[in-house]
Amino acid sequence: MAQLLSPLPGTFYRRPAPDKPAYKNDGDKVAKGDVIGLIEVMKSFTEVKADAAGKITFIAGNEEPVMAGQPLAEIG
Amino acid sequence: MIIRKLLIANRGEIAVRIIRAARELGISTVQAHSAVDAGMLAVKMADEAVNIGPPHAAKSYLNIGNILKAAAETGADAVHPGYGFLAENAAFADAVEAAGLIFIGPRGDSIRVMGDKVAARVAAEAAGVPVVPGSNGRIDDPEHARHIAMAVGFPVMIKAAAGGGGRGIRIAHDMAEFEALMPQASTEAKAAFGDGGLYIEKVIERARHIEVQVLGDGRRAIHCFERECSLQRRRQKVWEEAPSAVLPQAVREKLCASAVALAEAVSYRGAGTLEYLYDDETHRFYFIEMNTRIQVEHPVTEMITGIDLVREMIRIAGGGPLSVRQEDVRMRGHAIEVRINAEDPARNFQPAPGTVTALRIPGGPGTRFDTMLYQGCEVPPFYDSLLGKLIVWDETRQGAIARMARALDELEVEGLPTTKPLHRLLARDDSVAGAQFHTRWLEPWLEANAHRLNS
Numbered sequence: 001m002a003q004l005l006s007p008l009p010g011t012f013y014r015r016p017a018p019d020k021p022a023y024k025n026d027g028d029k030v031a032k033g034d035v036i037g038l039i040e041v042m043k044s045f046t047e048v049k050a051d052a053a054g055k056i057t058f059i060a061g062n063e064e065p066v067m068a069g070q071p072l073a074e075i076g
Numbered sequence: 077m078i079i080r081k082l083l084i085a086n087r088g089e090i091a092v093r094i095i096r097a098a099r100e101l102g103i104s105t106v107q108a109h110s111a112v113d114a115g116m117l118a119v120k121m122a123d124e125a126v127n128i129g130p131p132h133a134a135k136s137y138l139n140i141g142n143i144l145k146a147a148a149e150t151g152a153d154a155v156h157p158g159y160g161f162l163a164e165n166a167a168f169a170d171a172v173e174a175a176g177l178i179f180i181g182p183r184g185d186s187i188r189v190m191g192d193k194v195a196a197r198v199a200a201e202a203a204g205v206p207v208v209p210g211s212n213g214r215i216d217d218p219e220h221a222r223h224i225a226m227a228v229g230f231p232v233m234i235k236a237a238a239g240g241g242g243r244g245i246r247i248a249h250d251m252a253e254f255e256a257l258m259p260q261a262s263t264e265a266k267a268a269f270g271d272g273g274l275y276i277e278k279v280i281e282r283a284r285h286i287e288v289q290v291l292g293d294g295r296r297a298i299h300c301f302e303r304e305c306s307l308q309r310r311r312q313k314v315w316e317e318a319p320s321a322v323l324p325q326a327v328r329e330k331l332c333a334s335a336v337a338l339a340e341a342v343s344y345r346g347a348g349t350l351e352y353l354y355d356d357e358t359h360r361f362y363f364i365e366m367n368t369r370i371q372v373e374h375p376v377t378e379m380i381t382g383i384d385l386v387r388e389m390i391r392i393a394g395g396g397p398l399s400v401r402q403e404d405v406r407m408r409g410h411a412i413e414v415r416i417n418a419e420d421p422a423r424n425f426q427p428a429p430g431t432v433t434a435l436r437i438p439g440g441p442g443t444r445f446d447t448m449l450y451q452g453c454e455v456p457p458f459y460d461s462l463l464g465k466l467i468v469w470d471e472t473r474q475g476a477i478a479r480m481a482r483a484l485d486e487l488e489v490e491g492l493p494t495t496k497p498l499h500r501l502l503a504r505d506d507s508v509a510g511a512q513f514h515t516r517w518l519e520p521w522l523e524a525n526a527h528r529l530n531s
Contacts, residue, residue, distance in 0.1 A: 008457070009429055009457040010429075010457040010458065011131075011132055011457075011458060017267055017268075019267060040457075040458075041427045041429065041457045042418065042419075042427035042429065042457060042458075042459065042460055042461040043427075043459075043460050043461070044426070044427050063132050063134070065112070065130070065131045065132065065458065
């Protein structure tokens with residue numbers, strides 16, 4: 001199990017837009033480089049990509065405020 | 077009705093600005109703030125403060141229920157929305173009034189009409205104000221859309237009827253691109269604004285952005301001359317001036333008179349801004365939209381006219397008539413504002429929240445710094461990156477630019493990167509000195525000068 005940490009402080013989003021489905025759901029298989037969410041910092045959006053392959057379990061929720069280095073998900 | 081207690085439903089530097097105006101009017105202040113903003117400057121300055129919810133703006137600064145509850149609990153009798161957030165939300169203005177409170181701004185119906193770009197364009201044409209050639213209204217029929225694009229000539233802009241702030245705009249250079257972009261633009265507008273309505277406008281190449289400040293009391297309106305905001309990055313204003321350096325006096329008079337005509341035609345109440353594109357080869361101006369709120373760059377107008385716009389809008393909302401007559405609005409000298417943002421010019425303007433570890437604020441003659449900063453303050457990542465606005469005034473434009481360069485040298489913000497290095501270069505640039513720019517001038521300049529921003 002590896003933790004995927006937030007690269008930036010901001011707001012974490014699990015979906016690309018409010019009316020779109022989540023990028024990934026708990027238990028989904030992800031490949032390294034897959035987009036799993038977005039971090040909004042001062043109205044600018046950065047994609048968060050999986051840094052390992054495996055089954056994903058989210059720790060941070062949609063629209064949750066996060067700090068840089070805070071765990072967003074576990075992949076393993 | 078006399079306003080005794082004002083709730084500020086905003087944050088950052090504009091909240092500070094509103095508290096100052098309220099205090100000078102003898103009005104006590106309640107600062108609404110999110111959980112993460114409890115330490116912000118406006119909270120420290122206000123008479124009272126209320127937590128209105130979690131950091132995410134949708135749960136606090138955009139939460140109408142929480143804001144009205146805070147106003148009721150503190151006994152506020154008026155709400156100032158600032159800019160951004162709920163400032164141009166007609167439902168909010170209505171809800172504030174329905175709660176028996178005063179909304180510091182126009183009536184909800186004025187926001188509704190002028191906030192819809194198509195309706196605003198129709199109102200402008202009816203008042204005799206020139207508009208950019210394009211569709212006279214929203215277009216739903218693709219055949220009609222193709223016909224209009226051909227008639228006005230490429231390139232054309234496809235805009236979302238419900239859009240704003242530069243969002244939802246696409247440019248098509250030919251028919252093939254137009255056909256490809258129309259359905260995409262409609263789908264995106266539907267997703268972003270809940271309304272897939274589009275309209276089309278001709279692209280005015282090498283246009284300048286010139287806007288007119290108006291004040292209305294619902295019956296009469298006056299103008300406070302124009303501002304030029306042609307220096308933009310990604311359609312966000314970077315450097316703003318008053319007056320425009322290139323507008324001939326006869327054109328200025330026509331432009332400002334057109335803004336007053338439109339404001340009076342819609343019985344406008346409060347402070348507002350009419351934005352135009354200006355072609356300085358033909359001296360023609362075209363209305364593009366109206367902002368029904370106080371704007372970020374309002375201080376340059378205050379500096380050249382001596383009118384306190386925020387104080388005036390509070391007075392008007394309290395039921396007073398305009399305190400200034402048009403013939404008494406005079407402009408003197410030249411003012412410039414630059415936006416100091418928490419962004420790193422060396423890293424493509426990446427936003428950079430953090431803690432301000434040291435701060436030196438510029439001062440001296442003709443120098444004003446409207447800011448949310450103090451030493452030790454936290455700049456959270458949840459809101460926009462504006463930290464403050466450095467504003468200077470002098471008798472001449474040349475003097476104002478020299479003063480801006482001097483004031484920028486005095487400004488020191490440590491702990492996070494800011495856009496100060498960009499402004500230091502602009503204040504020493506020959507094209508800026510000669511006012512030789514248009515709305516698409518800055519972006520190529522940034523590319524050409526990237527190496528100088530990296531150091």
